[in-house]
Amino acid sequence: MTITPDALLKAIVENNNIGVWAAEREGNKIQPVLYTPAIKFITGFSSQSFLSNPKLWINIIHPDDSEEVISKIRKFYNDDERINTQLEYRIINNLGAIVWLENKISVVRNQWGEVQRVFGLVSDISHLKSYEEQLKQSADKLRKLNEMKDRFISIISHDLRTPFNSILGFVDMMLEEDTLSREDQVTYLKFIRESSSSMYNLVNSLLDWTRLQTGRINFEPETINANAYVRKSIEMMTGVALQKNLEIINQLPPDVFVYADENLLLQVLNNIISNAVKFSKPGGKIFISSRNLIDERLVEFSIKDSGVGIKNENISKLFEVDKKLSTLGTQGEKGSGLGLSLCSEIVTKHGGKIWAESHLDIGTTIYFTIPTASEQILLVDDVNTDRILYSKLLKSIIPDHEVIEAQNGADALEIIRHISPALVISDHKMPTMSGLEMVKTLQASDFKFKPPVIILSSYLDEESKQQYKQLGIEYVFGKPVNVSIFKKAIDKSIEQSVRI
Structure with missing residues (x-):
């Protein structure tokens, strides 16, 4: 059986996901004369719909792209030296969804440069645009990681040196001063213990942060009841809270099911509640609550303290490891300054967000979201x-x-x-x-x-x-x-x- 060129061309046109269209001059207008079946696969509208309504193609261009696309096409038609162009833009298909198109257009002009015929190839490039966005996000993430690595080294060189200097200084004094009283020795040892504890907490926080960044920390999400982990965290913090006469109030409903790693969620709760205890004034209250964000498939948690509050210019520094905002608690409690940065990494890894609202001398509320457990x-x-x-x-x-x-x-x-x-x-x-x-x-x-x-x-x-x-x-x-x-x-x- 011999395959004719016309039959081959027809087979290619009808079995390809690239739509072909053509238009010809009729008087003062360019009218469509052909749309291949692939047009319906791309746009959801049939060939006959476009042929019977010449304005349909213009009507389905995304409103944000319409003016620019029409302007480019007019400039192309009016430029008598150009015979082809390529456009990328969005349309709204028959189901109301956005589709990215590549439209390659060629024209045949007469001796005066007027367009007589137009031929076009249309393809769906939505997946390519999605890849482009993913590549852009990956590149941005790598750039931020490189920047963070430099700042991370800076943190290590400064913050680890400080407690070491303190430890070495007091050790030297104890070795060199033979006449130190028992009371002075105990005082120096307390300073050494405090510096060692500070350094230990900092190293642990940095190690946790680097494991999260490099993906070497176990991440095993499952359906869990967040209320159980809020109660567990409150139990762990009760001793410290009692020392400041603080009341921690759990306002969560009995069942708040989320899809999360139980150990990482507990770490987030511990860090945030610990901060709330640290910065709350004696005799105050800490409230823990939640609400369902149904449309986003998320649960929003909030932990509100009645503490000293944070200046507006410092709120943005809370969750960034390179800013490392650290201040003393209401009774001189110290921290690594990395707790909320770790929380941010953990929450982001779960697909959620974390943010804060604060007012000086009134208190701070930390919010974070975790995906609901869709069953x-x-x-x-x-x-x-x-x-x-x-x-x-x-x-x-x-x-x-x-x-x-x-x-x-x-x-x-x-x-x-x-x-x-x-x-x-x-x-x-x-x-x-x-x-x-x-x-x-x-x-x-x-x-x-x-x-x-x-x-x-x-x-x-x-x-x-x-x-x-x-x-x-x-x-x-x-x-x-x-x-x-x-x-x-x-x-x-x-x-x-x-x-x-």
């Missing part, structure tokens, strides 16, 4: 028997999670918008909206939380697998699936979801 997994499949089978499988391998179901990608997106599941497990080939279209729409959406996605399907070719990989989908499985490997992928994806 729902969304299973998306158009085949009822497969949904039943894999729903039972999921309940057997992850019994602590509730399995909810959807029949196609469009229904899944509505569920994700409203309940923010911890994980989505989706089929590939489905009516109304495929798994691939769902992933693209989800990534381009303005949803506050975008859960990780695992693809599980009987209908997967190599091209589809590659497209999912380009979109950043790490796990793509065929049916039937190896249960052991499937379970590991689910566990890792749920852990990853707290840092999305």
Whole structure:
């Protein structure tokens, strides 16, 4: 069988994810005459929709990009020496999601330089833009780490030298002065012990900070009741609080489930409550409370003291290791100045944020957020028997999670918008909206939380697998699936979801 050039061209056009469009001059206007089927895959609108409504393409350009894009196209058409250009901009697809496009445009001009025909190639570059943003964030993070490394060395050279100087000074005095009284010896030994304790705390804080920075600290998040760890932290701080006649009040509801590493969460609570005790005036109260931020899938914790407060210009220094803000407590208590910096690193590692509000002589409130423990997994499949089978499988391998179901990608997106599941497990080939279209729409959406996605399907070719990989989908499985490997992928994806 002989393949003609026209047949080959048609096959390429109809089976490629790059949309082709063309327009011709009709009087004083340039009118569209062709849009290939791939246009619908990219924009969600059919070829006929664009042909019947020439303004549709302009109408779907993102409002923030519209003026600039139209201006560039007009300048290109009016420049009689140019025959091609390339634009990158955003559109709003038929589902209301944002899609990044690359539009390569070429024109044919007459002898006077007027545009007679226009040809364009349109492709979805949303995944490339996502990679660019990730690379930018990585570069920024590396730059900050390098800067922090230099400041870290500066901290070590200064702050470790200070207690050493004190220790060596008092030791020399004790060795050289034979006539020291017992009282003076005890006093000097107390100074030495205080300096040693300060140095020990500083070294521990620095080691914890470096382990967090380099990823060498154990991070094993799981569903835990934060109230239990608040109570445990209060118990640990009770002795110190009693010495200052302070009351620590736990206002959390009985059950506050979060997805966190229990040891690291306890360290955050200990550091913040310890600071509250340190800076509270004798006889004061410390309040610990929480509230659910449902849309963000976070729990916001607050620890409020009735202490001396912090100057506005110093608040920004609280959580930065290189600023190392350290002041004496209300009864002369000392600290390393790194406690809240460690808290910031731990909270960030969990996917949360930490900040402070303070008023001099009134007190300080430290806020931080930790992801809620979503116990729902969304299973998306158009085949009822497969949904039943894999729903039972999921309940057997992850019994602590509730399995909810959807029949196609469009229904899944509505569920994700409203309940923010911890994980989505989706089929590939489905009516109304495929798994691939769902992933693209989800990534381009303005949803506050975008859960990780695992693809599980009987209908997967190599091209589809590659497209999912380009979109950043790490796990793509065929049916039937190896249960052991499937379970590991689910566990890792749920852990990853707290840092999305």
